[in-house]
Amino acid sequence: MSDVLERVTKIVIEHLDVDAEKVTEKASFIDDLGADSLDNVELVMAFEEEFDIEIPDDAAEHIQTVGDAVKFISEKVG
Amino acid sequence: MFDLTGKNALVTGATGGLGNAIARKLHAQGATVALSGTREAVLQELADDLGERAHVLPCNLSDAEAVDALPKQAAEAMGSLDILVANAGITKDQLLMRMKDEDWDQVIRINLESYFRLSRAALRGMMKSRWGRIIGITSVVGVTGNPGQTNYCASKAGMIGFSKSLAQEVAARGVTVNCVAPGFIASPMTDVLTDDQKSAILSKIPAGDLGSGDDIAGAVVYLASQEANYMTGQTLHVNGGMAMI
Numbered sequence: 001m002s003d004v005l006e007r008v009t010k011i012v013i014e015h016l017d018v019d020a021e022k023v024t025e026k027a028s029f030i031d032d033l034g035a036d037s038l039d040n041v042e043l044v045m046a047f048e049e050e051f052d053i054e055i056p057d058d059a060a061e062h063i064q065t066v067g068d069a070v071k072f073i074s075e076k077v078g
Numbered sequence: 079m080f081d082l083t084g085k086n087a088l089v090t091g092a093t094g095g096l097g098n099a100i101a102r103k104l105h106a107q108g109a110t111v112a113l114s115g116t117r118e119a120v121l122q123e124l125a126d127d128l129g130e131r132a133h134v135l136p137c138n139l140s141d142a143e144a145v146d147a148l149p150k151q152a153a154e155a156m157g158s159l160d161i162l163v164a165n166a167g168i169t170k171d172q173l174l175m176r177m178k179d180e181d182w183d184q185v186i187r188i189n190l191e192s193y194f195r196l197s198r199a200a201l202r203g204m205m206k207s208r209w210g211r212i213i214g215i216t217s218v219v220g221v222t223g224n225p226g227q228t229n230y231c232a233s234k235a236g237m238i239g240f241s242k243s244l245a246q247e248v249a250a251r252g253v254t255v256n257c258v259a260p261g262f263i264a265s266p267m268t269d270v271l272t273d274d275q276k277s278a279i280l281s282k283i284p285a286g287d288l289g290s291g292d293d294i295a296g297a298v299v300y301l302a303s304q305e306a307n308y309m310t311g312q313t314l315h316v317n318g319g320m321a322m323i
Contacts, residue, residue, distance in 0.1 A: 038247065038248070038250070038251070042205060042206075045202060045205075045206075
C-alpha cells in the first residue's frame with residue numbers, strides 16, 4: 001500500500017507539477033491539484049503503465065482523488 | 079524548412095497515388111515512414127524504392143481491430159509514432175435514392191470511422207511526448223457537396239468536424255489536428271475520363287489544370303512540420319481555386 005502511494009504520488013507530482021505536500025490521499029486531482037479532464041485521462045494512462053494494469057473507463061471515472069487511485073491500484077496489484 | 083528528420087510517420091492508403099506521393103515527400107524531408115494499405119506487394123515496392131527508413135504494415139481498414147492495432151504496430155516498428163496521415167478512402171457513388179445500406183456503411187467505416195480509430199490509438203504516445211501531428215486527407219466535396227456522393231461527402235465533412243473537435247481537446251499537449259482537402263487530382267481515375275468530361279471539369283478550375291499528388295503532399299509536409307506548430311483545427315484547401323472557402 002505504502003509503495004503504491006509512493007509511486008502514485010510521484011506520478012502526480014511529476015505530471016501535474018505540484019508541490020509534494022499538496023499531494024495527500026484526500027487531494028482531488030481536479031479540485032485541489034489543478035488538473036483538467038485531459039490531465040485525468042493522462043494520469044490514468046500513467047498509472048496503467050507504471051503498474052502494468054488496465055483501468056477500465058467506468059473505474060477511471062471514479063478515480064477522483066489520490067486515495068481513490070491508490071485504493072483501486074492496490075486492489076488490482078494486491 | 080520543414081525538416082522532418084527523426085520524426086516517424088504512418089501513412090494509410092499508401093498504395094494509392096496520393097498516399098504514394100505523401101509518403102515519398104515525408105520521407106524526402108527526413109521522416110521515417112510506415113506504409114499501410116491493403117496490397118502488400120505495392121507497399122513493398124514503394125518501400126524498396128525509398129530504401130532506408132521505410133516500413134510496410136498492411137492493414138484492412140474495414141477491420142476495426144486491425145485499425146485499432148495499426149498505430150501501435152507503427153510505433154513498434156519505428157520507435158514512436160509522431161505523424162499520422164489518414165489518407166485511405168473509398169467511394170461508392172450512387173444517387174441517394176438508390177444507395178444501399180452497405181454503400182453507406184462501407185464508406186463511413188473506411189473513410190471516417192478508421193480516422194477516429196487511428197487517431198485514438200495514435201494519441202497516447204503523442205500526448206506523452208507532447209508532440210504530435212494528426213492529418214486527415216478529406217476532400218473539397220466534403221465542404222461543397224457533390225451529387226451522387228452523399229456517403230462520401232458525409233464522411234469527408236465528418237473528418238473535418240472530428241478534426242476541429244479533437245484539435246481543441248489536445249492543443250495544450252503540443253498535438254495538432256488538421257485536414258488537407260484536395261480538389262481534382264490527376265489519378266488513374268481521372269485518366270479514363272473523356273476529353274469532354276475533362277474540359278468540363280477544367281472549366282471550373284481557375285488554375286486550368288488538375289492537381290498532382292505532389293501538390294497535396296506539399297501541404298501535408300507543411301502541416302507535419304515544426305513550422306506548422308501554431309496551426310490546428312484547420313483545413314487546407316488545395317484545389318487550383320475551384321472552391322475558395
